[in-house]
Amino acid sequence: MADAVATHVVTFGRVLREAGLEVGPGRLADALTGLDLVELSRRDDVYWTLRQTLVSRWEDLDAFDAAFAAWFLRAPTAPVFRQGTETASLRLLRRTSATKRDEGDGGNAQEDQTSLGYSPDELLRRRDFADMTPDELENVSRLIFEIASGRPQRKSRRLRPHHRGHDLDMRRLVRASLATGGEAVERAFRSRVHVPRKLVVLCDVSGSMEAYSRALVLFLHALVRSGRGVETFAFGTRLTRLTRELIIRDPEGALSAAAERVGDWSGGTRIGYSLKTFNDDWGRRALARGAVVVIVSDGWEREDAAVVGHEMARLARQAYAVVWVNPLKGHPDYQPLAGGMRAALPYVDRFLSGHNLASLEELSEVLIGIERRHAA
Amino acid sequence: MSISSIDELELGLAGADYLPDRGLATALYLSLQLEKPLLLEGEAGVGKTEAAKALARILDTRLIRLQCYEGLDVAHAVYEWNYSRQLLHIRAAQEGTVSEEELFGPEFLIRRPLLEAIESPERVVLLIDEIDRADEEFEAFLLEVLSDFQITIPEIGTISAADHKPAVVLTSNRTRELHDALKRRCLYHWIGHPALEREVAIVKLRVPGVPERLASQAAAFVQGLRGLDLAKPPGVAETIDWANALTALGRQELDAEVVEQTLGSVLKYHEDVLAVRDETLQGLLQEARAATSS
Numbered sequence: 096m097a098d099a100v101a102t103h104v105v106t107f108g109r110v111l112r113e114a115g116l117e118v119g120p121g122r123l124a125d126a127l128t129g130l131d132l133v134e135l136s137r138r139d140d141v142y143w144t145l146r147q148t149l150v151s152r153w154e155d156l157d158a159f160d161a162a163f164a165a166w167f168l169r170a171p172t173a174p175v176f177r178q179g180t181e182t183a184s185l186r187l188l189r190r191t192s193a194t195k196r197d198e199g200d201g202g203n204a205q206e207d208q209t210s211l212g213y214s215p216d217e218l219l220r221r222r223d224f225a226d227m228t229p230d231e232l233e234n235v236s237r238l239i240f241e242i243a244s245g246r247p248q249r250k251s252r253r254l255r256p257h258h259r260g261h262d263l264d265m266r267r268l269v270r271a272s273l274a275t276g277g278e279a280v281e282r283a284f285r286s287r288v289h290v291p292r293k294l295v296v297l298c299d300v301s302g303s304m305e306a307y308s309r310a311l312v313l314f315l316h317a318l319v320r321s322g323r324g325v326e327t328f329a330f331g332t333r334l335t336r337l338t339r340e341l342i343i344r345d346p347e348g349a350l351s352a353a354a355e356r357v358g359d360w361s362g363g364t365r366i367g368y369s370l371k372t373f374n375d376d377w378g379r380r381a382l383a384r385g386a387v388v389v390i391v392s393d394g395w396e397r398e399d400a401a402v403v404g405h406e407m408a409r410l411a412r413q414a415y416a417v418v419w420v421n422p423l424k425g426h427p428d429y430q431p432l433a434g435g436m437r438a439a440l441p442y443v444d445r446f447l448s449g450h451n452l453a454s455l456e457e458l459s460e461v462l463i464g465i466e467r468r469h470a471a
Numbered sequence: 472m473s474i475s476s477i478d479e480l481e482l483g484l485a486g487a488d489y490l491p492d493r494g495l496a497t498a499l500y501l502s503l504q505l506e507k508p509l510l511l512e513g514e515a516g517v518g519k520t521e522a523a524k525a526l527a528r529i530l531d532t533r534l535i536r537l538q539c540y541e542g543l544d545v546a547h548a549v550y551e552w553n554y555s556r557q558l559l560h561i562r563a564a565q566e567g568t569v570s571e572e573e574l575f576g577p578e579f580l581i582r583r584p585l586l587e588a589i590e591s592p593e594r595v596v597l598l599i600d601e602i603d604r605a606d607e608e609f610e611a612f613l614l615e616v617l618s619d620f621q622i623t624i625p626e627i628g629t630i631s632a633a634d635h636k637p638a639v640v641l642t643s644n645r646t647r648e649l650h651d652a653l654k655r656r657c658l659y660h661w662i663g664h665p666a667l668e669r670e671v672a673i674v675k676l677r678v679p680g681v682p683e684r685l686a687s688q689a690a691a692f693v694q695g696l697r698g699l700d701l702a703k704p705p706g707v708a709e710t711i712d713w714a715n716a717l718t719a720l721g722r723q724e725l726d727a728e729v730v731e732q733t734l735g736s737v738l739k740y741h742e743d744v745l746a747v748r749d750e751t752l753q754g755l756l757q758e759a760r761a762a763t764s765s
Contacts, residue, residue, distance in 0.1 A: 121655060129501050133477060140477060143497035143660075151654035153512060153645065153661050251542060251606075265554035272561060273569065279558075323607060326647075338648075379515075379703060381646045409702070 100135070101127060104145075107166050111149060114158040122149050141167070220452040223425065225306030236313045238452055242459045243317030246325075247387050249292040249415075260286025292387055292415065293324045294462070297373060299392030301331040301364035307422040307450065311391055314455060316341045316349045326382060330369035334376075364395055366435045367402030374409045383413040387465055389458075391420045391449065394436025404438035411442040416465045419443040420458060425450030474503060480529075489518070489525030490665075490673050498660035499526060508617050508639035510602075510654065513662030515644065516706020520600055522662075523640040527596035530638065535591075536598045537584035539605035545612065549585045549622060575626035589622050589632040597637040602653075603646045614653050665707060667694055667762070673707055678714040687763035688725045689714045693737060695755040696747065702740045712736045727756060 104126055108118045126148040133140040142163060150159045220238075227235070256264055267283035296315055300308045315327045319341040327337045340352040377383065388410060396403055411417050419439060423429050425448040431437055440446065445461050448454040474480045480503075481496045491499070499522065502509035511519045527534035537548055557579050561569050582590065588597040602610065616622060617639060621631035641657060643649060665673065670690040675681060690710055697704045705713075713736045722729055730752060738744050747755070 117651070119655070125505060125507070125658070128505055132501065132504050133497065139493050140497055143494045144501060146494075147498045147501060147658045147660050151510070151651075151657070151659040152648075156661060254544075266552060269552065269554050269557045269561075269574070272558060273571065273574065276561060324647075375702065380644050 100130060104130070107145070107162070108149065110162050110166055111159065114162050116150065116155050116158060118149055138167075220456075222452075223450050224310035224422070225450070227310070232309060232313075235310070235452055239310065239313045239455060240317040240320075242452070242455050243314055244321045246294065246321060247292040247462050247465050248289040249385070250287045251290040254285035255288045257284055257286035260284035262286065291322055291324050293382075293385060294318065294326070294389070295377075295383055295386045295414075296325070296327045296389045296391065297334075297369070298327065298329050298337075299331070299364060299366070299390075300329045301395075303364065303393050303395045304391075304422070311422075311449070312349075326377075328373065328377075330364075330366070330372075332365050332368075334369040334372040364392070364397050364435075366392060366394070366396045366439075367398060367400070367406055370403065370406035370410060374406055374413075378410065378413055381413075383410060385415050386413075387416050387418065387462060388414040389418045389420060389462070390439075390443075391422075392435075393421055393423050394419075394431065394433040394439060396433070396435030396438075400434030400438040403435040404441070407439045407442040415467055416444045417442060418445045418447065418458070418461065418465070420447050420449035422448060422450035424448040425454060474500065474529075476500075483529040484525050485676075487525045487528040488676055489521060489528075490669060490676060491522065491525075492665060492669060495522060495660060495662060498658060502640075502658050503638055505658070506636050508641055508657045510641045510643065510649075510657040510659050511662060512643050512645055512659070514664065514704070514706055516708035517662045517664060518707055519642040519662060520598065523596055523598040523642075526638060526640065530594070530596060532593060533591070533595045534598060535584050535588045535595050535637070536600060538600045539602050539609070541604055541606060543605045543609050547583055548609065548612075549583050550624060551581045551583065553579045553581050571626075577627065580624075580627070585616060586622055586630070588637045589616070589620060590630055591632075591637070592635065594635045595637045597639045599639065599641045601644060602641050603643040603649060607650065610650050610653055614650070614656065617653075617656050664694075664697060664704075667691060670694065670707060670710060674710055674714045677711045678718055681714050681718045682723050684724050684763060685717055685722055686714060688759045689717060691759035691762040692725060692730070692755055695758050696737065699746065699751070701738070701743045701746065703738070703743060705737045705739075709737045709739075725756060725759060727752060730756065 105123060108123050108126075111118045126145055129144040129148050130141065133144050135141060145163065146156070146159055150156060222231070224232070254260070254262055254264075256267065262285045264283035264285040268279055271281050271283065272279050296318060298308075298311055298315055300312075304311075312329075315337065319325050319327055319338060325338070327341055329335050329337050341349045343349045343352055373383075407417075421429075421431075421436065424431075424446065431440060431446075445465070447458050447461060449458055474483065477493070477496050477500045480500045481491065481493075484491055484496065484499075498509055498511075501507075511522060513519055523536075524534055552575065557574055560574065560579070584597070588595050599613070602613070605613075619631075620633060620636050621629055623629045664670075667690060670693070671687050674686040674690055675683070678686070693705050693710045693713070713733060716733050716736050717725075717729065720729065720733070731748075734744055734747065738747065
């Protein structure tokens with residue numbers, strides 16, 4: 096391997112790392128060994144060798160292509176090697192600050208002093224997220240974290256030793272029988288264990304939901320950190336997967352990372368289109384199958400509400416149960432009049448509010464005890 | 472058979488009734504040469520599993536397949552003891568006592584795919600299908616096996632495949648993100664849908680007796696379908712099924728009537744079948760005919 100090639104590849108690795116790919120020395124070594132084995136004069140072989148050794152996620156393919164085009168072809172456009180069905184890339188990184196609304200109207204947030212007899216915590220529990228100051232939100236984030244730790248459960252197919260199980264534990268039984276000449280005097284059992292059920296959350300972050308977005312993203316962040324099997328998405332005019340951003344430990348960091356990814360934070364809403372993207376891209380790969388799906392949205396659809404109904408039906412057929420959380424439902428005179436909301440309701444198993452801490456607690460309880468959806 | 476270049480591998484695979492694009496051929500070649508597992512991802516029906524089968528055919532070796540599912544554990548993936556035989560054996564030896572070594576010896580061992588692949592004296596192709604369906608605990612275990620190519624059975628000892636590592640192909644439908652550590656062990660290739668010419672070639676190869684024009688039209692029609700907004704766009708597997716059905720019906724080319732009758736072998740969702748009717752169908756048909764008449 097010529098040194099020039101090695102230098103070239105190592106520098107290319109740095110370019111990829113800057114583009115957000117995880118390129119360790121092991122991968123670079125593989126790339127160099129791989130290039131030794133192929134014709135360096137064939138550009139497509141070089142492309143495939145580098146791609147297969149340096150990339151390990153479908154989501155990174157676009158970034159790789161761009162970097163490859165810029166670095167090896169000295170061209171600003173993507174190469175044409177890739178064909179196929181990849182839908183438009185979700186990674187349009189338009190920087191929008193999530194903290195914008197912090198500077199806004201903090202002035203009207205006065206405590207309801209008439210409710211004496213309630214502890215400050217209790218007041219906070221009942222307080223609408225939309226009326227909270229940034230400081231108050233900060234205070235409740237810890238409570239949100241605790242609330243989000245409850246998860247729906249399902250029976251695993253895995254068997255663990257259990258003193259009152261239904262399946263014989265043959266391995267332990269045979270060992271015990273050695274001492275008694277093949278007589279199974281002491282029987283051993285196994286039983287199925289309970290594991291967290293898959294949970295998918297789709298959170299509306301469009302303009303009409305802005306007052307609640309911050310608190311709800313805190314809730315999502317806490318959910319993702321609560322354990323495996325949680326997938327979170329944000330949608331406005333389009334759908335963006337948030338799980339990876341939310342794995343970051345600190346909620347503020349997660350929030351700004353999420354805002355960066357979503358791009359259309361506080362834009363319009365296309366619920367039907369976003370649900371369709373979810374069904375097409377993720378539902379088809381069975382992400383929703385057997386999962387509890389939670390949709391957080393006020394149901395204001397900018398476009399055709401019929402699409403919302405259609406896509407909700409598709410989603411409900413796959414999911415174990417569908418929960419819709421609408422912060423507006425917390426208002427005493429709320430009626431589900433928004434077109435998208437009305438179209439969606441027939442396919443929703445539980446309809447909750449989620450506008451304050453108390454209602455998030457209710458959501459958490461519902462999630463823990465939820466049962467399979469009945470025929471809608 | 473040993474393979475010394477990508478071109479040779481491409482030829483060999485074509486001889487084994489599998490037509491990969493250059494990318495997949497490169498991936499399989501590198502995987503063999505670097506002795507690293509290959510992780511294949513792609514839409515359903517693009518030939519992920521078939522790739523492993525074809526590889527086994529050209530290497531003239533056995534394909535050992537581990538189908539993953541939720542709850543898959545060591546007892547079903549690696550080995551299990553034959554408990555009923557063990558119990559019978561203890562009973563049969565009434566007079567003498569049975570020692571533990573005797574009872575937990577190789578003859579009482581039931582070999583599952585992973586152990587079989589590691590233990591095999593020649594190099595085999597190990598297909599770990601739909602790894603994303605297995606739980607994460609199993610993934611962690613697999614990581615161990617794929618890094619050392621050895622398996623330890625406490626009662627027997629360590630079995631190693633260091634000098635005849637199996638060629639490992641993993642497939643995933645991306646229902647969940649695989650662990651980074653596992654991915655780091657693997658080469659990665661995303662299989663897209665094939666271009667028109669390749670798809671026609673695949674149909675002709677896989678459907679014996681298919682009329683030339685029918686193969687081209689069916690492939691062009693399916694390519695058109697993929698451009699529509701469908702719940703489940705058809706893969707190559709569906710094109711092959713369809714071409715088979717059309718050939719069985721004795722068709723020489725497509726017309727609206729036969730497409731309507733047989734569309735069920737291409738589209739697997741009722742709503743998709745409903746979406747492809749009348750003008751949409753006519754339009755696709757015209758395009759498919761135009762594409763093949765030139």
